[in-house]
Amino acid sequence: MTKHFNPSRRDLLKGGGALVVSFSLIGQGEPLMAQEATAQRPLSIAEVDAFLAIDARGRIAVYSGKVDLGTGVRTALAQMAAEELDVPFNRVRIVEGDTALTPDQGKTWGSLTIQAGGVQIRNAAATARAALIEQAAQRLKAKSEELSVADGVISAGNRRVTYGELIGGKMFSIKLDPAKPAKSKEPKDYKIVGKSVPRVDIPAKVTGRFTYINNLRLRGMLHGRVIRPPSVGAKLESVDEGSIKDIAGIVRIVREGNFLGVVAQTEWGAIKAARQLKATWSKWEGLPEQAKLFEHVRGTKVFRDETTGNVGNTTEAMAKEGVKKVSASYDFAIHTHGSQSPSCAVAEFRDGKLTSWSASQATHDLRKQLAEMFAMPVESVRCIYLEGSGCYGRNGHEDAAADAAVLAKAVGRPVRVQWSRADEHGWDPKGPPTLIDLRAALDGSSVTAWESEFFIPQQTDKSFMVPLIPATLAGMPAKPDIAPGNIFQNSNIPYKFANIKAVCHRLETTPFRPSWIRTPGRMQNTYANECFLDELAAVANADPIEFRLKYLDPADQRGIETLNRVAALAKWDKRPSPQQNVSGNVVKGRGVSYVKYELTRTYVAVVAEVEVDRAAGTIKVPKVYMAHDCGQIINPDGLRNQLDGNVIQMVSRTLIEELKFDRSHVTSLDWVSYPVITFPDVPEIVLDLIDRPNERPWGAGEPSAAVVPSAISNAVFDATGVRLRSVPYTPDKVKAAMRSGA
């Protein structure tokens, strides 16, 4: 279905100017909630009304600042709200990521949508339900305790009143007190949470009716394309406007500093113009030599050291006579998000206001950035989320939104910008290269000291806003932040060694504009830590799982159980690695890895099985076992889907993926030069979901990705006795490692 609408036609400006254009994501085509149409919505997360509205028919709108990036959390959030309100699941619809309608619950990142965002919605729903019961008690002249609630109807004997009758179309006007949240339902009474409710978006997605951002069309909308510099730092010297004069329907060539774009009547016209437009750019070769990337990283000036783990005195422990010292360096390549759709956005300037539609994971932040960029009051910018293709972090969506805004402003009409594949691969922000040095001392078979150093880019200030490309290119106002995310996380370890020192060297710069990509830092750091731990287990001649269990905090029973469960699931053969007496060219092995996410939440343990072709240097991962404890599970099937995705994507990132570049620019600009995993190489995945309905729900978006690279590396070591320490494990690297017998 094509969405044709024009905000001005539905310009319901009451109570302060919220333009009302909304999408019904559950039961497409339902009318707007009265509260959306008649007033500016409260947006403070301290208000029940910021999260919920109930209309006269008892239909529930849930306003979520967290958005569904293709993981299915829309369904899970609706489950949480429906459960807490005691209404049928299909009566709830979720409105997502609209700065005029939804509260700012922070970015959709960090595996926090259920854990933080969902719990806020749950608390608002519990508070609303308590208020409705109180109102019903008065209306029905009964005591609250005598009332029962089912399907949005409150009953006292045969007297009854519906939610719609009590509150329909009105505000609750109740503050949420985070210190004293309303009592939420007992998990034993759950009817919707904990069930594999089918995802609400799938029927539309299998029939071509889903409204992706790419499918949004406004009346009078034009099509834009951007022409990026051929090298990262090139300056635009000249543009030959005549070079596209044979193309029909060109509306404008937009040039602002080093920003260059074209606007055309049709998308094809814009594509042709972007391909054909002749421009000259200055030469720039400021990138490091790829072959020496990690020397470059090691040589980059340190902005600040952050100590993330400090127990005892490692210097003394390492210097102790008679200890065995072990050291190793690990590195992890630069990765691109590689979202399946290149970024796409639509923008419109009208009456001094900007409306931006995009698949941004953080519309409230994007709003601030666009306001800054165009020197507008933030109130004059509205950002609306529409789902794009899968998004695993801060990719190009926000940049495309800014591109669309620049072009829309230039032509005074709505403009849709669709990036090309090369725009996306070339210009989405990258997962920065990570270098890790590890050292340890063993006294006999016991680890006495652990030292780690992480060479990772700094995070400037606390904004976590990645600079917008067109603002940088056009010289428009923008903060020159470096924002790789919380990549220090999981640099420290969950193991109780007597002496530990973990230090993050936060580097002043990194070669490409960084951002967070699925499991940022936690995955690279866990990769090095869990591989090195395996190295120590091998030195101690210990079984890798037993070795981990020996050092886990005995009080941390959930972690211990998670490891034991994966051992049982994989029918783990207890013995040290590497295995002995291997023969033949193709050898098999198994490796384990464990994480307690951010050392505070979700536990994951994984066993990977590998087959290594020693002559060819190729690695296959036929099977992966995982035990996963994220506390209370909202939707088991949704969780399985997400865990499968994490495993598969991480096998891809571990074995294949590496951004290639020359001194000027990214050279992996498509799926041939940046290959990702395909069907023949996808492992079978066996999951053990550890459900703890009485515990709080924790995040599951990312933690399971953290353990995959290390499990593969450990399995390769088990198979071959050779340790791989540089992701991706390309055949060349594997063969080189085999030759050196490292």
Place this chain on the structure above:
Amino acid sequence: MAERRTLNVNGRARTITVDDLDMPLLLALRENLALNGPLFGCGLAQCGACTVHIDGKAVRSCVHPLSKVAPAQKVVTIEGLAQGSRLHPVQRAFVEEQAVQCGYCINGMIMESVAFLAGNKNPSETDIRKALANNICRCGTHTRIVRAVKRAAGTA
């Protein structure tokens, strides 16, 4: 110079006006006919998000110019698979297996699978994996997609 072209899409003759016939079929479907099922993913025939059927064969519409589509050829998009409200068995299997994450690749997965199953009634898992080897899914939905195709083939 504007060109008129008649296409047979989802069983109907549709006449469109375009700037030139080098335009990819994908854009004609999306921009001229508002059929948003086929999606733009790479424009290079590398990912499969744009897949449609031409005379029953799976074709990457992002690189298939209009000039190569004869008026008599039958173009079918994912919107044309269902019979009214009755989903095609492959679509139904994708719903039953919940074989979707973001879903951006799913048009291609379904269209490629329908064409594949038409010529292979009893595929093994390996056959299915090979048949879909040139379709990219970045979210990692592969195992579910394979299950869905098996289910649709009746070989699950």
